Amino acid sequence: MQVNQAEILISAVAPKQYPDTGLPEIALAGRSNVGKSSFINTLINRKNLARTSSKPGKTQTLNFYLIENQFHFVDVPGYGYAKVSKAEKAKWGPMIETYFTQREELRAGIVVVDSRHAPSKEDIQMYEFLKYYDIPTIVVATKIDKIPRGKWNKHESMVKKGLGFQPEDDFILFSSETKHGKEQAWQIIEKYLDL
Ligand code: GDP
Numbered sequence: 165m166q167v168n169q170a171e172i173l174i175s176a177v178a179p180k181q182y183p184d185t186g187l188p189e190i191a192l193a194g195r196s197n198v199g200k201s202s203f204i205n206t207l208i209n210r211k212n213l214a215r216t217s218s219k220p221g222k223t224q225t226l227n228f229y230l231i232e233n234q235f236h237f238v239d240v241p242g243y244g245y246a247k248v249s250k251a252e253k254a255k256w257g258p259m260i261e262t263y264f265t266q267r268e269e270l271r272a273g274i275v276v277v278d279s280r281h282a283p284s285k286e287d288i289q290m291y292e293f294l295k296y297y298d299i300p301t302i303v304v305a306t307k308i309d310k311i312p313r314g315k316w317n318k319h320e321s322m323v324k325k326g327l328g329f330q331p332e333d334d335f336i337l338f339s340s341e342t343k344h345g346k347e348q349a350w351q352i353i354e355k356y357l358d359l
Contacts, residue, residue: 165231165232165234165350165353165354167207167208167209167231167232168209168232169230169231169232169233170208170210170213170229170230170231170232171213171229171230172213172227172228172229172230173185173228173229173230173236174227174228175225175226175227175228176225176226176227176228177225177226177255177259178259178262179262179263179266179267182226182228182263182267183228183230183236185230185236186269187230187233187234187235187236187269188235188236188269188271188356188357188358188359189228189235189236189237189238189267189269189270189271190235190236190237190238190270190271190272190273190274190353190356190357191237191238191240191263191264191267191270191272191273191274192204192237192238192239192240192273192274192276193240193242193243193260193273193274193275193276193290194242194243194275194276194277194287194290195242195243195244195276195277195278195284195286195287196242196243196244197242198242198276198277198278198306199276199278199306199307199340200214200239200242200276201214201215201239202306202340203274203276203304203306203338203340203349204229204237204239205340206340206343206346207237207346207349207350207353208229208231208237213229214227214229214237214239215227224241224248224252224255224256224259225241226238226239226240226241226259226260226263227239234357234359235357235359236269238263238270240260240263241256241260243256243286243290244284244286261293264293264294264297264299265297270299271300271356271357271358272299272300272301272302272353272356273294273299273300273301273302274301274302274303274304275287275290275291275294275301275302275303275304275327276304276306277303277304277305277306277323277327278305278306278307279305279306279307279308279310279311279319279320279323279337279338280307280310280311280319282322282323282326283323283326283327287326287327288326288327288328291303291327291328291329292328295330300332300333300356301333301334302333302334302335302336302349302352302353302356303323303324303327303329303333303334303335303336304336304338304345304349305319305320305323305335305336305337305338306338306339306340307339307341308337308338308339308344308345309339309341309342309344316337319337320335320337323335334352336348336349336352
């Protein structure tokens with residue numbers, strides 16, 4: 165998809181605030197700093213629409229973006245952000261659980277992980293959570309520009325093994341620096357959107 169139009173619709177914490185356009189949605193989750201905002205910005209050809217790096221102390225919200233009037237990207241607040249208060253952390257679980265279990269417009273979840281390292285406990289939990297609820301999942305292993313090409317296969321295997329990756333899901337090696345994987349990501353997203 166060639167994106168010219170992209171805007172934030174709303175930052176929501178509860179279902180009554182979710183947009184009621186009826187458009188299909190793709191939700192993205194990942195540890196803070198993994199490169200989730202950069203992934204979104206790369207796909208929609210923007211430098212800074214999705215906020216890069218969540219700010220400490222800021223309310224953690226689900227951010228709904230309208231893309232080309234055709235679908236929503238839903239940016240799920242990053243997990244594992246040490247500086248978020250205990251009270252904010254306690255709200256994160258129920259908020260994302262409500263979204264992922266109740267949102268009819270949801271077509272697929274994207275779990276963004278760091279291609280350099282074995283998945284964290286929270287990455288594994290996130291992936292298993294989506295699998296438990298039968299949500300089709302795309303794993304994006306980003307920052308692949310930091311790995312020499314000769315080791316890409318090894319890192320792909322490490323990430324897949326760590327997550328318990330299931331063959332029916334999609335897997336993308338990605339870089340927002342070189343844009344490697346951008347075309348593949350759009351192909352897969354468009355498959356789920358069924359536009
Ligand atoms: P978020 O907190 O998951 O939204 O992460 P950001 O998108 O803000 O990225 C966190 C940091 O990683 C920033 O300094 C980015 O420039 C950097 N980053 C993100 N993606 C990549 C990538 O593909 N390659 C490299 N080398 N750096 C990246």
